[in-house]
Amino acid sequence: MPRSALRTLALRQDTAWRPWNVLLVLALVLFGTLVARAEERVIRVGYQKYGTLVLLKGKGLLEQKLKPLGYRVAWAEFPSGPPLLEALNAGAVDFGSAGEAPPIFAQAANPSNFLYVANEPPAPAGEAILVPKDSPIRTVADLRGKRIALNKGSNVHYLLVRALEQAGVPYEAVTPTFLSPADAAAAFARGAVDAWVIWDPFLASGERSTGARILADGTGLVPNRQFYLSTRAFSDANKAAVDALIGAIGEIDLWAKDNTDAVAAELAPSVGIPAPVLTVALKRQSYGVTPLDAAAVADQQRIADTFLKLGLLPKPITVSDAVRKSGS
Numbered sequence: 025m026p027r028s029a030l031r032t033l034a035l036r037q038d039t040a041w042r043p044w045n046v047l048l049v050l051a052l053v054l055f056g057t058l059v060a061r062a063e064e065r066v067i068r069v070g071y072q073k074y075g076t077l078v079l080l081k082g083k084g085l086l087e088q089k090l091k092p093l094g095y096r097v098a099w100a101e102f103p104s105g106p107p108l109l110e111a112l113n114a115g116a117v118d119f120g121s122a123g124e125a126p127p128i129f130a131q132a133a134n135p136s137n138f139l140y141v142a143n144e145p146p147a148p149a150g151e152a153i154l155v156p157k158d159s160p161i162r163t164v165a166d167l168r169g170k171r172i173a174l175n176k177g178s179n180v181h182y183l184l185v186r187a188l189e190q191a192g193v194p195y196e197a198v199t200p201t202f203l204s205p206a207d208a209a210a211a212f213a214r215g216a217v218d219a220w221v222i223w224d225p226f227l228a229s230g231e232r233s234t235g236a237r238i239l240a241d242g243t244g245l246v247p248n249r250q251f252y253l254s255t256r257a258f259s260d261a262n263k264a265a266v267d268a269l270i271g272a273i274g275e276i277d278l279w280a281k282d283n284t285d286a287v288a289a290e291l292a293p294s295v296g297i298p299a300p301v302l303t304v305a306l307k308r309q310s311y312g313v314t315p316l317d318a319a320a321v322a323d324q325q326r327i328a329d330t331f332l333k334l335g336l337l338p339k340p341i342t343v344s345d346a347v348r349k350s351g352s
Contacts (some may be wrong), residue, residue, distance in 0.1 A: 067265050068098045070108040070120035073294045074225055075250070076144075076313075077121055080276050082290060089268040109253065113138065118258045119269060123223070124179040127251050128328045131346045132337055139259055140347045142252040142270050143320050144277070147310040148242030151180050151223040153187060154212065157235040161218065164191035164240050170218035171199045173208035177336050179248060180221040182327050185334070186245040195334070212236070223248070224305035225297050232301045247323045252313065259348060273313045281311040316347050 067090065071077035080086050081099050090097060102108035105122030109130035112120055119141070122130075131138045153172075155161045161170065164187045174180050181200075188195055201208075201217050205226045212220040213234055222230060230236050242248045252273065259266050280287045288302035295302065324343040331337040 065095045065262070065265070066098050067095050067119060067262065067269070068100060068117045069269075070100050070102050070111055070117040072102055072104065072108065072121070074291060075121060076273055076276050076280065078294065079280060079287065079290065080272055083276065085275060086269060086272045089272050090265060093264055093268060095262075095265050112253060112255065115255075118262075119252070119254045119266070121250060121252050124247070124249055124251070124324065124327055125177055125182065125331070127253055127346075128324065128331060128337065128341065128343075129177065130253070131328075131341050131343070132339060134255075135341060135345065137255045137257055138346050139254050139256045140251055140316055140324075140343075141254050141259065141266060142273075142313050142348075143316050144250045144313055145310040146247035146249055147308060148244070148246060148248050149308045150227070150242070150305070150310075151183055151246070151248050152221070152227055152241035153184065153239040154220045154222060154227070154230050154236040155218065155239045156212075156215070157237055159218070159237070161239060164188065165193055167191075167219060167239075168193050168197045169199075171201050171216075172219045172221060173201045173203050173211050173217040174221040175204065175208075176200075176202040177331065178223075179246070179327075180223055181336075182330060183242055183246045183248075184221045185330055187240050190245065209233075224308055225295060225302050228301045228305040228308075229297050232298075232304075247320075249320060249323070250310075251316075254348075270313055277311040277313055280306070315350055321347060 069077065069086070071081060087097050100111070100117055102111065102120070105126035106129070108117070108120045109122055109126045111117045113130055113134040127138070127140060153164070161167060167188065172184060174184055184200070185195055188198065201211070203211060205222060208217070208220050208222065209226065209230060211217045212230065219239065220230065231238070252270065254266060284303050284306040285299070287306055288299040291302055292299040321344050328337060328341050328343060332340055
């Protein structure tokens with residue numbers, strides 16, 4: 025029976041109003057709600073505390089764009105890119121974002137279904153090697169024999185490899201100390217390590233809180249892109265929704281580019297970093313979501329090949345196999 029007919033039946037006044045009529049109305053309203061909810065499709069978006077997706081969540085723009093298409097949005101917060109992409113590969117979320125390194129490991133784990141959807145332009149100044157303000161280390165070559173804190177298998181791991189390579193220092197000549205950003209910050213502050221390779225906004229926070237110097241950032245060494253990611257199965261089955269999502273990200277990017285102070289104020293409570301520090305990080309960020317071009321694919325392939333040589337990647341991958349094709 026159509027829902028309109030059910031509503032008419034429930035609201036008819038040609039019989040006496042008895043308690044069971046109330047129950048009937050409530051039951052029919054609940055039935056209508058459940059039918060409407062069943063007709064909706066869900067897109068589950070994984071996000072982190074810092075980045076465009078958390079801004080998109082705050083603005084409610086995605087819900088506005090997807091409602092006419094029959095979708096609702098379920099948001100899930102993750103502490104970093106790797107667990108987000110593990111959830112993506114496990115089918116717990118449908119879409120998310122991460123930096124350069126996590127997608128490489130995600131593709132290796134799920135080569136047939138993992139998918140790059142889009143990316144933002146390079147932001148090489150958004151990651152760097154920090155040294156204490158009074159450190160005798162003046163060049164990357166001076167890192168020989170030093171203890172360096174970083175996240176294993178992250179985008180800054182690749183930055184360290186590239187910086188050492190350019191300086192003629194073998195990777196084996198330094199002592200990597202693999203720590204999370206919070207643990208690395210503490211180790212760096214107390215002098216337990218000689219340098220720290222880190223990304224924004226932790227980079228900006230480290231500079232402000234300790235007076236640390238940037239020994240080298242990613243300029244001329246690494247691109248430092250942000251990627252938007254899904255699965256091939258979800259993207260193929262929900263093309264219009266994925267296109268709407270990318271469009272919404274583009275709109276948020278345009279706003280954020282010209283409103284860094286407002287963005288910093290919005291993100292500060294969740295990130296736990298003062299807004300003025302976040303403003304520094306945001307001004308080093310890139311904006312403008314686009315499909316992956318040949319340069320982005322080639323850059324990712326170089327990172328994958330480097331991690332394979334370091335023994336971090338279990339098997340070779342071909343990045344181009346996991347890139348969403350234009351129009352698909």
